[in-house]
Amino acid sequence: MATDITFEQVNYWYQAGTPFAVQALKDINLAITPGSFTAVVGQTGSGKSTMIQHLNALLKPSSGTVKIGDRVITNETKNKHLKPLRKKVGMVFQFPENQLFEETVIKDIAFGPQNFGVSEADALVLAKRMAQEVGLDESLLNRSPFDLSGGQMRRVAIAGVLALEPEVLVLDEPTAGLDPRGRLEVMQLVTRLREEQGLTIILITHQMDDVANYADHVIVMGHGEVIKQGSPREIFSDPEWLEAHQLGLPAATQFAYKLQQDGFQFDSMPLTVEELADQLAPQLAKEGIDHE
Amino acid sequence: MAIIRVENLNYQYPNSDTQAIDNVSFEIQAGDWVAIVGHNGSGKSTLAKLLIGLMAADSGKITIDGQELTPETVWQIREKVGMVFQNPDNQFVGATVADDVAFGMENRSVDRDTMVTKVDQALAQVGMLDYKNREPANLSGGQKQRVALAGIIAIAPKILILDEATSMLDPRGRQEILSVIQDLKQQLNLTVLSITHDIDEAANADRLVVIDDGRFVEEATPKELFSHGQQLVEMGLDVPLPEKLKDALQQRHVAIPQSYLDERGLADWLRTSRLNK
Numbered sequence: 001m002a003t004d005i006t007f008e009q010v011n012y013w014y015q016a017g018t019p020f021a022v023q024a025l026k027d028i029n030l031a032i033t034p035g036s037f038t039a040v041v042g043q044t045g046s047g048k049s050t051m052i053q054h055l056n057a058l059l060k061p062s063s064g065t066v067k068i069g070d071r072v073i074t075n076e077t078k079n080k081h082l083k084p085l086r087k088k089v090g091m092v093f094q095f096p097e098n099q100l101f102e103e104t105v106i107k108d109i110a111f112g113p114q115n116f117g118v119s120e121a122d123a124l125v126l127a128k129r130m131a132q133e134v135g136l137d138e139s140l141l142n143r144s145p146f147d148l149s150g151g152q153m154r155r156v157a158i159a160g161v162l163a164l165e166p167e168v169l170v171l172d173e174p175t176a177g178l179d180p181r182g183r184l185e186v187m188q189l190v191t192r193l194r195e196e197q198g199l200t201i202i203l204i205t206h207q208m209d210d211v212a213n214y215a216d217h218v219i220v221m222g223h224g225e226v227i228k229q230g231s232p233r234e235i236f237s238d239p240e241w242l243e244a245h246q247l248g249l250p251a252a253t254q255f256a257y258k259l260q261q262d263g264f265q266f267d268s269m270p271l272t273v274e275e276l277a278d279q280l281a282p283q284l285a286k287e288g289i290d291h292e
Numbered sequence: 293m294a295i296i297r298v299e300n301l302n303y304q305y306p307n308s309d310t311q312a313i314d315n316v317s318f319e320i321q322a323g324d325w326v327a328i329v330g331h332n333g334s335g336k337s338t339l340a341k342l343l344i345g346l347m348a349a350d351s352g353k354i355t356i357d358g359q360e361l362t363p364e365t366v367w368q369i370r371e372k373v374g375m376v377f378q379n380p381d382n383q384f385v386g387a388t389v390a391d392d393v394a395f396g397m398e399n400r401s402v403d404r405d406t407m408v409t410k411v412d413q414a415l416a417q418v419g420m421l422d423y424k425n426r427e428p429a430n431l432s433g434g435q436k437q438r439v440a441l442a443g444i445i446a447i448a449p450k451i452l453i454l455d456e457a458t459s460m461l462d463p464r465g466r467q468e469i470l471s472v473i474q475d476l477k478q479q480l481n482l483t484v485l486s487i488t489h490d491i492d493e494a495a496n497a498d499r500l501v502v503i504d505d506g507r508f509v510e511e512a513t514p515k516e517l518f519s520h521g522q523q524l525v526e527m528g529l530d531v532p533l534p535e536k537l538k539d540a541l542q543q544r545h546v547a548i549p550q551s552y553l554d555e556r557g558l559a560d561w562l563r564t565s566r567l568n569k
Contacts, residue, residue: 014430015427015430020425020426020427022426022430044435044461045431045435095379098379147307147308149332149333150332150333151332151333176459177378177379177456177459177489178332178489179331179332179489179528179529180489180524180525180528180529180530180531181331181332181525181526181528182331182332206461206463208463248463251533252533252537255533255537255555255559258555258559259559259562262559262562262563262566263563263566264562264566273533273536273537273540274540276537276540277537277540277541277543277544278544280537280541280546280562281541281544281545281546283566283569284541284546284562284565284566284569285546285547285565285566285568285569286545286546286547
């Protein structure tokens with residue numbers, strides 16, 4: 001069954017009932033449809049990480065309702081019987097490589113499914129398939145995960161979550177700290193998982209270029225609230241609003257707004273370098289014309 | 293004066309069959325901002341750990357502020373060096389944000405009144421004063437990293453090493469931290485060594501040192517290096533937008549200049565080209 005996720009009037013307080021109580025989420029209403037690619041953006045401290053921890057009931061709302069497929073999570077929900085939910089919604093946290101612990105790469109990937117009752121033999125078969133899926137070379141499988149590079153360790157961690165065969169994959173800044181090539185590889189992997197396996201993707205990111213290139217829905221958070229939702233084109237069509245909320249634009253869009261002030265015309269604001277070049281080229285002198 | 297001098301440095305991890313650092317030599321002048329760039333696994337972070345004596349080199353010599361790094365001098369040298377690591381969760385000790393910032397000063401026997409003032413000053417400089425009494429565990433990654441930086445600022449070291457320290461911050465947070473570091477560098481004649489993949493952080497540096505497979509590849513100004521275009525990806529850096537756009541325009545048969553242009557330079561050139569059409 002496809003897993004819809006909806007939040008209805010969700011509030012969450014940290015250190016509730018103490019003098020240090022801080023409201024991290026305020027009246028969150030949102031819906032995530034199966035197979036969609038949702039980007040969650042917002043300043044540092046806007047509640048993004050708190051929000052995603054509600055997606056598999058790691059946190060339960062202080063008030064309001066989170067529906068994940070046919071499960072309803074409220075403040076009253078007991079911690080029992082949440083296991084199937086955790087399997088359905090796979091969570092890749094920031095710096096997931098810190099959670100690796102097994103002796104070998106293959107055992108680390110196989111740990112999750114075994115925890116959910118899959119036999120060791122079956123889990124190892126699954127792990128091998130997932131290692132291949134994320135592009136880990138077979139020669140690495142019997143090495144210690146701690147001997148791998150940062151980018152490889154991150155792929156081991158993602159493979160470990162994929163081995164649970166989730167329907168929804170939540171990634172909290174999965175490319176942080178990776179070099180540009182590593183970032184591109186992770187984003188291509190995420191895109192492929194969505195296209196080939198129909199996974200629902202929820203990505204927390206600061207990279208507006210990734211939002212422009214990959215997402216079809218954007219949730220903007222600020223001070224614990226959802227302050228805007230829409231397609232990337234809608235979100236990036238209002239630079240003043242973004243500036244006021246201390247959010248950036250994709251690099252190509254930002255540059256296009258500058259060029260607009262220089263007299264260049266854009267039918268719709270370009271979100272990527274390719275779109276920008278498409279619209280600029282007809283407005284420029286062609287090769288072979290000397291304009292010195 | 294060279295405040296950091298590295299001569300013929302070698303290091304190999306146990307159980308590894310390749311050199312993580314292979315005969316690396318370079319110098320950093322006092323008051324400079326030098327960025328070490330290289331792709332993941334190139335040896336950058338290993339180099340940083342060797343520089344502050346977290347690991348001992350197999351051979352070669354490291355001299356910091358006139359003192360050779362040895363097991364005897366390592367504690368004196370660490371007094372002069374503040375380091376912010378990539379993952380803030382690995383560097384928290386205090387029960388509150390303020391406690392955490394004070395920790396480094398407590399180790400240096402700073403008196404209480406000075407400490408209280410310096411904690412506030414440092415937190416204000418990184419934009420975290422409002423969070424003074426919060427538990428570090430409840431902060432987001434970017435906020436934690438700002439607190440870690442405040443702890444370093446409070447000790448006022450001669451050398452600041454940033455090991456991917458801005459990689460967790462949002463673009464604005466990163467710009468704020470970078471401008472705080474620029475200010476501090478001016479005020480305190482701080483030497484900054486940043487290990488980074490971030491093109492903005494690299495652009496802030498006076499010079500860039502490129503490391504690959506543990507070897508020194510080249511040293512250049514940001515402007516010189518950024519003109520390498522697509523090769524930058526091999527060096528672990530992103531290609532700057534103007535270079536990407538130039539490539540895309542060239543594919544569409546637009547005659548573009550070969551030399552490196554920053555955004556302003558490219559905007560100027562585009563405006564002229566449009567008027568000449």
